[in-house]
Amino acid sequence: MKKKQGKRLAVTATLLIFLSSCYVGRQYQRPELNTDDLYRTDALVDSAYLEMDSVSMADLSWQNLFADPLLKQYIQTGLTNNIDIRIALKNIDIANAYLKQAGAAFGPSVYANLNYGIAHNSKNGGAAVTDVNQFQLGANLSWEADIWGKLKSGERAASANYLQTVEAHKAVKTRLVANIASLYYQLGAISDQVSIAQETIVSRDSSLITTKALKVAGQVTEVAVKQTEAQLYDAQLILVNLREQERSLENAFCMLLNEPPHSIDRNALSQQEINTPLRTGVAAQLLANRPDVRQAEYGLIYAFELTNVAKSNFYPSLTISAGAGLQSLDIKNWLDINSLFANITGGLLQPITNRRQIKTAYAVSQMQQEQALLNYEQILLQAGNEVSNTLFDYQSQTKTIDLEKKKYDAYKTAVNYSEQLLINGLANYLEVLTARQNALATQLNLVNTRYAQLQSIVNLYEALGGGWQ
Numbered sequence: 335m336k337k338k339q340g341k342r343l344a345v346t347a348t349l350l351i352f353l354s355s356c357y358v359g360r361q362y363q364r365p366e367l368n369t370d371d372l373y374r375t376d377a378l379v380d381s382a383y384l385e386m387d388s389v390s391m392a393d394l395s396w397q398n399l400f401a402d403p404l405l406k407q408y409i410q411t412g413l414t415n416n417i418d419i420r421i422a423l424k425n426i427d428i429a430n431a432y433l434k435q436a437g438a439a440f441g442p443s444v445y446a447n448l449n450y451g452i453a454h455n456s457k458n459g460g461a462a463v464t465d466v467n468q469f470q471l472g473a474n475l476s477w478e479a480d481i482w483g484k485l486k487s488g489e490r491a492a493s494a495n496y497l498q499t500v501e502a503h504k505a506v507k508t509r510l511v512a513n514i515a516s517l518y519y520q521l522g523a524i525s526d527q528v529s530i531a532q533e534t535i536v537s538r539d540s541s542l543i544t545t546k547a548l549k550v551a552g553q554v555t556e557v558a559v560k561q562t563e564a565q566l567y568d569a570q571l572i573l574v575n576l577r578e579q580e581r582s583l584e585n586a587f588c589m590l591l592n593e594p595p596h597s598i599d600r601n602a603l604s605q606q607e608i609n610t611p612l613r614t615g616v617a618a619q620l621l622a623n624r625p626d627v628r629q630a631e632y633g634l635i636y637a638f639e640l641t642n643v644a645k646s647n648f649y650p651s652l653t654i655s656a657g658a659g660l661q662s663l664d665i666k667n668w669l670d671i672n673s674l675f676a677n678i679t680g681g682l683l684q685p686i687t688n689r690r691q692i693k694t695a696y697a698v699s700q701m702q703q704e705q706a707l708l709n710y711e712q713i714l715l716q717a718g719n720e721v722s723n724t725l726f727d728y729q730s731q732t733k734t735i736d737l738e739k740k741k742y743d744a745y746k747t748a749v750n751y752s753e754q755l756l757i758n759g760l761a762n763y764l765e766v767l768t769a770r771q772n773a774l775a776t777q778l779n780l781v782n783t784r785y786a787q788l789q790s791i792v793n794l795y796e797a798l799g800g801g802w803q
Contacts, residue, residue, distance in 0.1 A: 360638075360642065362635050362638050365634075367711065367714060369617040369620070369714075370617065371617075372617035372618075372715075372717075372718035372721075373614075373617055373719070373721040373725070374725070374726075389613050389615060390614060390615025390616075390619050390798050390799075390800075391610060391611070391612055391613045391614070391615075391794070391798060391800060392619070392623040392798035393615075393623070393803070394610060394800060395803045396409060396511045396795075400515060400608070401606075401607060402518070402606060404599060404601060405515060405600075408514055408518060408598075409511055409514050409515070411591050411593075412510050412511075412590050412591050413510065413511075415593070416506075416590060416591070418510065419503070419507065419510060422499070422502055422503035422506045423503060425499045425502065426496070426503055428499075429492075429496040429498070429499040430496055432492050432495065432496070433492045433493055433495070433496045436485075436488050436489040436492035436493075437489055437492075439488065439489070440480060440485055440489075441477070442475050442476060443475070443476045443477070444473060444474070444475050445473065445474045445475075445476075446472075447470070447471075447472055447473070447659075448470070448471050449468075449469075449470040449471075450468070450469055450470075451468045451470075452467050452468070453468070467664070467665070468661070469660075469662050469664075469665050470659060470660065470661045470662075471659050471660045472657055472659020472660065472661070472675070473657065473658060473659060474655065474656070474657045475655065475656045476653060476654070477654050477655075478651060478653050478654075479651075479652040479653075479654070481651070481652055482649045483642065483646060484642075484643050484646035484647070484651075487639045487640075487642035487646065490635070491635075491639035491640050494632045494633075494635040494636040494639060495632075495636050497628075498632040501625045501628045501629035502629055505626050505629060505802070507801060508625055508796055508799065508800065508802045509796070509801075510590065511796075511801035511802075512792050512793070512795070512796040512801060513590055514590050514591075515792045516789055516792055517583055517586060517587045517590065518587070518600060519603060519785055519788045519792070520583055520785060521580065521583050521584065521598055521600050522600050522601060522602050522603035522604075522606055522785075523603045523781050523782065524579055524583065525602045526602050526604055527576050527778055528580070529602075530774070530777050530778060530781070531569055531573040531576055534774055535570055538565050538566040538770075541562055541566075541753075541770075542562045542563055545559050545562040545763075548757070553757075554763055557763075561763065561767055562767075565767065565770060565771065569774070572774075572778075584596070584597060584598045603781060603784055603788070606788060608791050612728070612791065612794060614721065614798060617718060619798075619799075620714065620718065620721070620798070620799060623798060623799030623800070624798075624799035625799065625802055626717070627710075627713055627714050627717055627799075630706075630710040630713040630714070631710055633706050633709065634703070634706040634707055634710045636706070637699070637702050637703040638703055640699050640703075641696070641700055641702075641703050643699075644692070644695045644696040644698075644699040647685065647695065647696070648685070648692055650683055650685075652680065652681070653680070653681060654678070654679070655679050655680075656676070656677065656678040656679075658675065658677075659675060660674060660675070661673055661675050717797065720793075721794070721797045723797075724790055724793040724794040724797050727786075728787065728790035728791060728794060731786045731787040734783045735780070735783050735787060738779055738780040738783050739780065741776050742776040745772045745773035746773050748769040748773070749766070749770055752765045752766040752769045
């Protein structure tokens with residue numbers, strides 16, 4: 335008898351091993367994507383600061399990219415306190431819990447039960463005892479064999495979902511670092527422009543005194559005095575607007591740090607430097623560096639594995655159930671050895687009437703996989719487009735700075751010449767006013783252009799996938 339039972343167990347184990355090897359799903363392979371011309375590099379021709387190299391600046395930590403100690407401190411505070419960062423971390427915890435749940439699906443499910451029941455039999459039913467009490471204490475076990483790899487595919491899908499949340503967290507960090515740096519530089523630009531406005535107010539106040547003296551001397555009219563006075567008011571209005579912008583930017587900056595609104599200590603934009611060579615690396619590195627690209631690929635893997643799960647539902651499932659415990663009609667004999675019971679069952683369940691539902695689920699999973707692939711391709715293309723745009727933007731801003739400097743020097747010289755000519759009666763006051771207004775506008779634009787150049791470097795760093803390291 336024991337030999338027969340041993341043979342049956344051996345045959346059953348062999349059958350289970352054979353069935354477990356019948357994996358019907360496919361192994362994921364990264365789709366072939368052309369990254370050779372993902373972004374344009376012809377903007378590098380005229381700039382020695384931009385370098386083509388196999389190393390990308392995205393590999394550089396933000397702590398090494400930014401030199402300003404105040405900016406570094408703000409970025410660290412933001413990474414610790416920012417609400418979006420903390421939400422992303424909670425999403426990771428949630429996905430990790432589901433991943434653990436998927437791993438536990440390979441083991442058996444065990445349930446303990448304690449039951450008491452009473453049945454009242456009819457006298458006409460022929461039963462000797464009309465009232466029957468039953469006491470039961472036991473445990474049930476259920477285990478599904480992963481014959482077709484459904485559980486394994488489900489675990490890989492959960493793993494891809496978890497890794498998606500990890501990459502989403504990196505993407506939030508990248509965006510946060512870029513936003514903090516951008517606002518910090520913008521505040522530095524405001525500081526420079528406030529200084530320009532204040533110096534202009536002092537200068538125009540002095541010019542108003544000079545113009546009034548020239549009027550007394552008969553060299554200019556009251557019109558010139560009023561125009562000079564209007565220019566003074568114009569400079570004061572510029573200062574008021576700059577102060578308003580400053581408060582709004584500081585409040586937005588505090589939001590990134592998850593702090594109540596307050597003033598932001600910073601260094602002027604003229605003190606900011608990023609000396610790291612702007613290496614773009616090769617386009618294929620975006621697959622490894624850009625968190626949103628990696629997140630999209632994990633989304634594709636997730637959809638791919640769910641397609642495997644849907645496919646495995648066409649095949650029968652093997653479930654083994656077992657139970658054991660104590661059962662008695664009399665509570666006095668409940669814990670007696672003769673009250674022991676045990677059972678074990680095994681069965682294959684093949685879907686028949688719900689195959690239309692299974693076919694629909696499989697077809698939908700295939701279409702969702704195609705959507706995930708298209709999304710992956712689109713995000714990669716968008717990444718290349720962002721790198722291309724930031725390369726051209728940096729190139730443009732670098733050229734603009736040089737032209738703005740020359741333009742400002744020319745207007746500054748024109749102001750000095752026109753004022754001297756006016757004093758000597760060789761120029762009209764309109765020329766002086768025009769030169770002053772153009773000089774101020776160009777000086778303010780020069781600060782904006784310097785900010786735009788720094789912003790393009792930050793944008794390039796983000797576009798290449800830097801900031802989360």
